[in-house]
Amino acid sequence: MLAERRQNDNTMDGARVAKALDAQAALLPYALGVFAISLPLFVWVGSFAANRIWMTASFAVFAINWGAFYAAINGLRDDASQDLGRRARVYVLCGVMWALAVVQISAFAQGAGPARETLLMMATAGAVLCAFFAAPYLPGLLIVAPLAAAGPMIAHFSSGGDRQEGELTFGATALGLTLALILNRMFRRQHDLSVVHEQLVEERLRVLEGAERTARSKSDIVATLSHEIRNGLTGVTHVLAAAAGKGGRAAPSREQLNAALDAAQDLIAVLNATLDSETAESGRLSVEALPFDPARLIQDLVLLDKPHAAAKGLELAVHIDPLLRGRDKGAAIADALRTRQIVANLLGNAVKYTVRGRIEVRVELRGDQVAVEVADTGPGLSTEEMEQAFEPFRRVERTGAGVNGAGLGLSLSRQLARLMGGALEARSAVGVGSCFTLTLPFDDAAECEFEEELEASASEPPGAPRTLRVLIAEDDALNAAMLRAILEQLGHQVVHAQNGRRAADLARIAEFDLLMLDHRMPVLDGPGAASALRGADGPNRNAPIVAMIDGDGEEATEFLEAGADIVLRKPVSVAAIARTLADAAALDRRDVAKSEAA
Structure with a gap:
């Protein structure tokens, strides 16, 4: 000061x-x-x-x-x-x-x-x-x-x-x-x-410029979302109409259902990218700086994208620096979730825009930094096109025609990289291909926390190893029904409360293995319910609490301060719920080990 x-x-x-x-x-x-x-x-x-x-x-x-x-x-x-x-x-x-x-x-x-x-x-x-x-x-x-x-x-x-x-x-x-x-x-x-x-x-003038920039951003958001949502929902609506038998049409084929599912997933990706971009633009996007193994994270992402690359006849290879293999110590210091988001976007773009050839991912140790390179043999970009590609809501017309997206992936990825103390750079040549390089801080003396527990939970099948009794607090009937369906699909028992007060009352009289609380609810919101559960004597005082938020960093901070253990951003998916349950199970095992050691 x-x-x-x-x-x-x-x-x-x-x-x-x-x-x-x-x-x-x-x-x-x-x-x-x-x-x-x-x-x-x-x-x-x-x-x-x-x-x-x-x-x-x-x-x-x-x-x-x-x-x-x-x-x-x-x-x-x-x-x-x-x-x-x-x-x-x-x-x-x-x-x-x-x-x-x-x-x-x-x-x-x-x-x-x-x-x-x-x-x-x-x-x-x-x-x-x-x-x-x-x-x-x-x-x-x-x-x-x-x-x-x-x-x-x-x-x-x-x-x-x-x-x-x-x-x-x-x-x-x-x-x-x-x-x-x-x-x-x-x-x-x-x-x-x-x-x-x-x-x-x-x-x-600065305030006026900020207001004009905000107005342009809002206008771009409306234009982008109206285009993407209109196109996506139109396809989904046609498929659902066919499934309902309206108009005398035959039931939709598997290909039509897959196309509708892809359109819905693209809509979710566009909405998530838009929310993250707006949160980052306003300076409210928070990231963590925790040690994690970059090699294993990249290998997992490559395994997920290999089927998509194989479907297009592309070769997808990954090369890990020998200095990163078999280390007892040493880890990247960044937000693993945000790093996964950046690399997934780079890999997704490489698979999406590359027509033939190969995609190569390299993970190298460069002094006190770890570098992740994603190179492809796609159409390539000129210098002007590369600058345009990193601008929010801007898409390169030569390569982006007919491809879904909001034009936010690269700009958001660069913002996330800078927030984590790293950088995202790119080089490209028209007709040859592109190479995007993500660099993050690396600490030779750091150790990944709870590595054994995470490996154990990763080796287990999706979901927890046993049937869980799950209490969900969600005021939206559609979200509650979707969440219940996913949990029951994974083999768990579900009890639904329509607000935080009802969830707190149920938690006092019945024992649950996991509590999932929405943030915005009538009578008592999610952080209030979490605080009440942690402060009251009962069978669920130490039960894992999953905070379900809409993507705002302030909501996550408020929930964690109230006693939540895991943050889950909506809209949820089967994979996200499965990972959350595995994390909750690992958390529960660590708590049991600590109590036995005490």
Whole structure:
């Protein structure tokens, strides 16, 4: 906080200096005009002086000053004029040169004979003018004004001249310096107001730009979702209508059912990507930094995509760096779920856009980072097309025609990689293929937590090894019916509560192996129900709790703080429920082992 305040103060001081130097620059032409008008009067008075050589020297000084002024004005028009220190030095030097001209006139007056007093008065007026034109920049004023006033003051009081004229010179220079200081103060106030006004304008422009960006984002979301949802739901509707026997049509074939299922899954993927993108854009997307085995994660994903690649006649190969095999220690430090999401998107794109050839996945250890490369022999992208591919809601027309998607996968993946302390880069060549590289932090001393339990749960069939008694709290009837169907399909017993209060009451009188709570429910929401279950004495106080959220990071944090153990994002699928039950079983085994050890 203190460093930020100091930075703001430094920015404010720099803006003040810039304003003062701008005002100084605006006065330079007027200073030249005043001294040009005064020159004929000086020549006329100097013509009465006894020493004509001093007159020649005065003309030479004036010529040098004018040349220096014009050089300074022209020199400060280039890019180097943005250097405030350089500008300040140039302005002070110009003021010092005119102050020295005043001193020279004072010295000239000492031997001017009958013109002495008039020349000294002119030197005094020159000193006052120097103070006035140096007023915008305080350091320059404090240097130039005393130097200019020193000439006539010393000339008056050192030669035993008229004391009254000396006092008049002292009063005039003192008054001129005082007025210059007052003028400087007025300049500072005006500059402060101008700086604040500019900051307010910049802030308003930033807010306006953010609002316009948000409006464009919302418009893109509506356009994308309307297109994808309309097309997907149209196909699903036709298949369901055929299944219901409407219109006298025959029952749908297996191919039609698979196409409808693919369309529904594409819709879910589009919605999930859109929600994640909006959450990341607003800065509310949270990621974890936990150790995990990147090699095993990549191998699992490749196994899932191999059937899709084989169906298109593509070769899908994976190469693991030998340094990552057989290690007792060492793990990637990132969010395993988000890493899986990124790599799954890269693999999915490679399979989707590659017509023939092969897809190769490489996992390599590069110093303190682990790199995952996904290379394909697809159509490839040009530099402009690659930049477009990473923009939200932008799709490359040459390669994306006829392919479903929201155009969010790559942009969201890059955001996720940056949030985890890594990066997502790409290189491509048209007609050759593309290669996307994900890099994540790697710690040689880290160990994957509960590795044995995870391996054991992964080796078990989907679902838990025994029949579980599951309590679900869900107010939406359709979601509850779908969740019940999945759990019963996996061989478990289900009890349904329509709100969090009912779930808490049931948990006090009956024993359950697992509790699944929705976030938004009437009477008592999910976090409130989880907190009530953890705080009450009963058979389910230590039972695993699964939090079902809509994808908001704040919802997950609220649920975990209330006592939930596992977070499950909706819409749910059979695979997601099976993994959740396996995680709950592994969690239950760790709790039993800890209690037995205690």
